[in-house]
Amino acid sequence: MKRQVNLIITGGIAASKSLKVYNLLKERYEVKIIATKNAKKFVNLNNIDHLEDIFDRDFYDNHHYGDHIKIAFESSLNIVYPASYNYIGKISSGIADDIASLIFAVSNYNTILFPSMNSNMYLNPINQRNKEILISTNKVEWIEPKYGKLASGHEGIGRALEPIEVVEVIDNYLNRFDKLKEKSILLNFGKTRSYIDKVRYITNASSGKMGSELRNILKNNSKYLKTVFGDTLIANNIDKDNIYVKTNNEMLEEMLKDYKKYDVVICSAALYDFEVENYIDKKIEKRSIKDEDLKISLSPSVDVLKELGKQKTHQFLVGFSLANDFNLEKAWNKLNEKNLDMLIVNLANAMESEFNEIKILLAKSKKVIEFEQLKKDKVAFNILKTINDNI
Numbered sequence: 001m002k003r004q005v006n007l008i009i010t011g012g013i014a015a016s017k018s019l020k021v022y023n024l025l026k027e028r029y030e031v032k033i034i035a036t037k038n039a040k041k042f043v044n045l046n047n048i049d050h051l052e053d054i055f056d057r058d059f060y061d062n063h064h065y066g067d068h069i070k071i072a073f074e075s076s077l078n079i080v081y082p083a084s085y086n087y088i089g090k091i092s093s094g095i096a097d098d099i100a101s102l103i104f105a106v107s108n109y110n111t112i113l114f115p116s117m118n119s120n121m122y123l124n125p126i127n128q129r130n131k132e133i134l135i136s137t138n139k140v141e142w143i144e145p146k147y148g149k150l151a152s153g154h155e156g157i158g159r160a161l162e163p164i165e166v167v168e169v170i171d172n173y174l175n176r177f178d179k180l181k182e183k184s185i186l187l188n189f190g191k192t193r194s195y196i197d198k199v200r201y202i203t204n205a206s207s208g209k210m211g212s213e214l215r216n217i218l219k220n221n222s223k224y225l226k227t228v229f230g231d232t233l234i235a236n237n238i239d240k241d242n243i244y245v246k247t248n249n250e251m252l253e254e255m256l257k258d259y260k261k262y263d264v265v266i267c268s269a270a271l272y273d274f275e276v277e278n279y280i281d282k283k284i285e286k287r288s289i290k291d292e293d294l295k296i297s298l299s300p301s302v303d304v305l306k307e308l309g310k311q312k313t314h315q316f317l318v319g320f321s322l323a324n325d326f327n328l329e330k331a332w333n334k335l336n337e338k339n340l341d342m343l344i345v346n347l348a349n350a351m352e353s354e355f356n357e358i359k360i361l362l363a364k365s366k367k368v369i370e371f372e373q374l375k376k377d378k379v380a381f382n383i384l385k386t387i388n389d390n391i
Contacts, residue, residue, distance in 0.1 A: 003174065003220075004030040008100045009045075011038025014082035014116040014160030015153040016331075018043050021081050021163040025170065032071055036087065036100045051099050070099075072106040074221040079170060080104075082116035082160050085127055092130035093294075109220055112141040112173065119156025138377045143169055145273045146158060168195045177221040177388045183263035185222045186255060187215060188304075190230035193246050194275040196296060197284045205351040206270030208232025210320075213380035214268060221384070228254045230269060233352075239310055248272060252304045259311060264391060266318045267305050268344075270351075275301040309339030316344045326359055328368065335361050342390065344383060 006027060009018045021341065023032045033050035035043075040052065080087065080100075087100065096105040104111055113134070121127060121324050134140040148159040161169070189211020193201035211227075212234045227238055228243045229253060238244050245251045246257075248271050255265075277297040304314075305319045319340045320329060326345055335343040343361040350356040357373040360383070371382050 002028070002030040003077075004032060004075045005079055005174075006032045006034055006071060006075050006103060008078055008080040008087075008103060009033065009035045009039040009043060009102065010080065010082060010084040010087040011041060012037055012040065012082040012084045012116050012160075015039050015042035017160065017163055018081055019048075021079075021166050022048070024050045024163055024167045025079075028167075028171070029174075032075065034071075034100050034103055036098060037086075038086075043226050069106060071103060072108070075107070076109055077109055077170070077174065078104060078111035079114070079166070080108070081114040081166055083113040084115075085117045085121045085124075088113065088115065088127060088134070090132050092133045099347070107139075108216070110139050110141060112143060112169065114143050114161055114169075114269055116160035117145075117158045117159070118150055118152055119154065119158045121338050122156075122158040125364040138375065141173065142379060166182065175216070177384060179391050180218070180264070180384065181220050182228075183224055183391070184261060185218055185329045186226050186228070186262040186265045187211065187218060187257070188251060188255060188267050188269040189214070189229045190232040191270045192230040192248050192272055194301065196245075196276050197280040197282060199283050202272065202296075203231065204255055204272065206232075207352045208234055209354070209376050210346075210350070210356060211268040212236075212312060212378065213377045213386065214266060216377070217380055217384055228269075230271075248275070248301050252302055252307055255304065255308060256311070258315060259308070260314075262315055264316045264318070264387060265308060265312075267308065268320045268386070269304075270322065271304055272301055273303075274298040303338075305340075306338045312339055316341045316387065318344070318387060320347055321345045324348055328359070328361070331359070331361055335363055342387065358383070362386075362390055364390070 007022055009015050022031055022033060033048060035045055035050050035052045037052060090101050091104045096102045100216050115122065131142055137141055145157055146159040146161060147157045150156055150158055190208040191203050191206040193203050195201040212232065215227055226241050228245060229243055236242060243254050245254055251269065277299045309317060317340050319338060321334055321343055323345055331343055331345050345359045346356050352376055355373050356376050357378045358371050358379060360369040369386060
């Protein structure tokens with residue numbers, strides 16, 4: 001089955017080349033065309049199925065959702081060719097007043113922009129500011145236009161890439177995880193709870209952001225993805241493929257279900273090492289407890305990663321290690337002890353941070369790969385690219 005991508009065409013001279021882009025793309029992908037009203041002044045779409053209106057029905061019942069929502073859930077990438085000055089300004093300002101801008105607003109996957117305009121417009125400080133805004137979202141790939149002869153007859157930056165160049169960019173982008181796309185993947189993330197009583201528990205400061213970024217990439221770059229997660233600072237859908245758990249034991253039980261069917265297992269969850277031994281199966285009343293009883297006994301908890309390593313057959317098993325420093329001797333011992341194929345070491349200051357600095361240990365090659373501090377979405381990309389290149 002071909003992957004679905006959205007080709008968003010905006011109003012500009014280069015829109016006249018968009019049908020060539022469409023014809024090249026549809027040889028490889030399922031392509032949905034979304035056009036702005038001004039785009040149709042430059043390209044004839046009369047005989048091609050496309051969307052140009054926000055709502056094409058008189059009313060919607062409670063069980064219906066708009067075309068922009070449907071397309072967003074079915075697709076894996078937005079391609080904007082050409083991306084006009086107006087469209088760039090609109091989406092960078094959070095305006096969503098037509099189908100093309102609504103698709104961008106509702107998409108939780110990436111958008112590749114191919115700007116094309118007069119060089120004075122391209123170099124306008126407002127356009128350059130909008131460029132920075134969009135790039136900073138980490139959901140936009142901005143492809144610089146070419147320098148050359150423009151529609152105005154002047155020489156300058158702003159010339160659109162040729163259709164064959166556009167498709168080359170798209171192919172390279174979508175095939176970065178070529179091996180992972182053929183794999184079934186099991187991912188855990190978030191933090192778990194060790195309960196003291198019915199309402200109180202011990203946990204840690206993990207935000208779940210690292211695992212969430214891994215999931216965002218994997219959902220469009222795997223044959224099948226199941227996530228098992230604990231508490232996070234990010235909202236998560238819960239369904240048959242996305243399971244919420246509270247404790248280490250629940251995490252292990254859920255991950256062992258159909259464990260053998262997964263090709264890659266990534267354990268980024270921040271699980272507790274010690275659990276409360278004297279759990280009380282009710283709320284402890286503050287007034288009923290004496291000061292000398294205010295003690296919590298701890299015992300070692302189940303080591304989910306180690307148990308998965310024991311039962312590993314063919315899976316490529318990836319673990320995370322949170323440490324105070326990059327002690328590679330300890331890291332290699334942990335990798336071997338837990339029967340891992342790859343271990344990502346990160347520091348404690350990564351918790352609840354937008355950034356992470358990591359070292360990756362690979363069991364087979366005995367290599368250590370180092371990455372400097374980056375935003376977690378970039379770290380997730382580097383981790384998955386390393387897995388892709390070593391499975």
